Amino acid sequence: MPQYTNFLYSFHFYLFGLIAIASALAFVTRKSPVAAALWLVNTMFCLAALFVLLDAPFVGIIQILVYAGAIMVVFLFVIMLLNLGQGAVSDARGWLARLAAAGIGLALLAQLAATRHSEPVSAVAFAPDSLAIIQKSQGAVPPVAGPLFNQYLLAFEVTSVLLLVAIVGAVVIGRRRGEFLGGPRDAH
Amino acid sequence: MLTESLAISAVLFTIGVVGVLIRRNAIIVFMCVELMLNAVNLTFVAFSRHYGFAGQVFVIFVMTVAAAEAAVGLAIVIANFRHRQTVDLQNINLLRG
Numbered sequence: 001m002p003q004y005t006n007f008l009y010s011f012h013f014y015l016f017g018l019i020a021i022a023s024a025l026a027f028v029t030r031k032s033p034v035a036a037a038l039w040l041v042n043t044m045f046c047l048a049a050l051f052v053l054l055d056a057p058f059v060g061i062i063q064i065l066v067y068a069g070a071i072m073v074v075f076l077f078v079i080m081l082l083n084l085g086q087g088a089v090s091d092a093r094g095w096l097a098r099l100a101a102a103g104i105g106l107a108l109l110a111q112l113a114a115t116r117h118s119e120p121v122s123a124v125a126f127a128p129d130s131l132a133i134i135q136k137s138q139g140a141v142p143p144v145a146g147p148l149f150n151q152y153l154l155a156f157e158v159t160s161v162l163l164l165v166a167i168v169g170a171v172v173i174g175r176r177r178g179e180f181l182g183g184p185r186d187a188h
Numbered sequence: 189m190l191t192e193s194l195a196i197s198a199v200l201f202t203i204g205v206v207g208v209l210i211r212r213n214a215i216i217v218f219m220c221v222e223l224m225l226n227a228v229n230l231t232f233v234a235f236s237r238h239y240g241f242a243g244q245v246f247v248i249f250v251m252t253v254a255a256a257e258a259a260v261g262l263a264i265v266i267a268n269f270r271h272r273q274t275v276d277l278q279n280i281n282l283l284r285g
Binding site: 025037040051056062075078079081102113144148151155163166 | 189191192193194195196198199200201202203204205206207209210211212213215216218219220222223226229230233234236237238239240241242244245247248249251252253254255256257258259260262263264265266267269270275276
């Protein structure tokens with residue numbers, strides 16, 4: 001009996017999905033950037049739960065560690081650094097822009113909904129519970145690490161170069177003018 | 189659960205797009221982009237149940253790119269704030285000529 005057909009599984013799946021969508025709606029409507037960031041963290045936690053329910057526990061943990069733990073902390077840190085936390089004035093655009101955004105959003109949603117009939121191609125499709133069986137015998141990490149370090153090794157190495165470039169770029173863009181160049185701070 | 193995952197993912201992506209369109213705070217616009225990347229990650233994981241573990245590997249790559257994007261983007265926001273004392277996107281029009 002595959003685990004995904006039972007009632008508790010569906011209940012939790014819909015529950016976390018609904019919380020994720022509700023938190024995302026709260027996120028885009030909050031005035032205060034800090035409140036918005038915390039709602040987005042809530043969305044990411046719910047998505048991590050969905051990843052675990054979809055037989056991807058390692059990705060779920062990485063989602064919490066990297067997204068909710070690291071990336072969102074950087075966002076909160078910048079909000080704190082720039083002292084933007086008050087949110088007294090709404091930064092939403094006017095009614096015309098909101099109507100246009102609603103129209104574009106509905107059109108996009110309709111387009112995405114039109115793809116719902118696409119079924120997995122049966123020639124390459126796994127049975128839905130085959131991932132859980134593989135994880136039961138090999139553990140959660142090795143099935144993900146295997147392709148990462150064999151089939152996608154080149155992409156992995158390119159990613160490390162990307163991270164290096166991003167770090168150097170962030171340092172260069174973020175410094176004050178004249179800093180790190182050997183001169184005094186005010187020398188332009 | 190594939191259909192449900194794709195529906196949740198589509199709704200989250202649309203919320204992200206609408207957020208980018210209606211907000212003027214540069215940091216919130218960045219967070220909307222993160223929300224869109226998360227929605228795409230959900231699609232990858234949902235399809236990886238049917239097509240094997242490559243989808244989960246891709247999610248890890250997407251997260252790495254998101255981290256790099258956040259670092260560089262926030263550095264740009266800080267540099268711009270130092271220059272203009274604001275993160276409002278209406279005041280960031282350097283390339284408008």
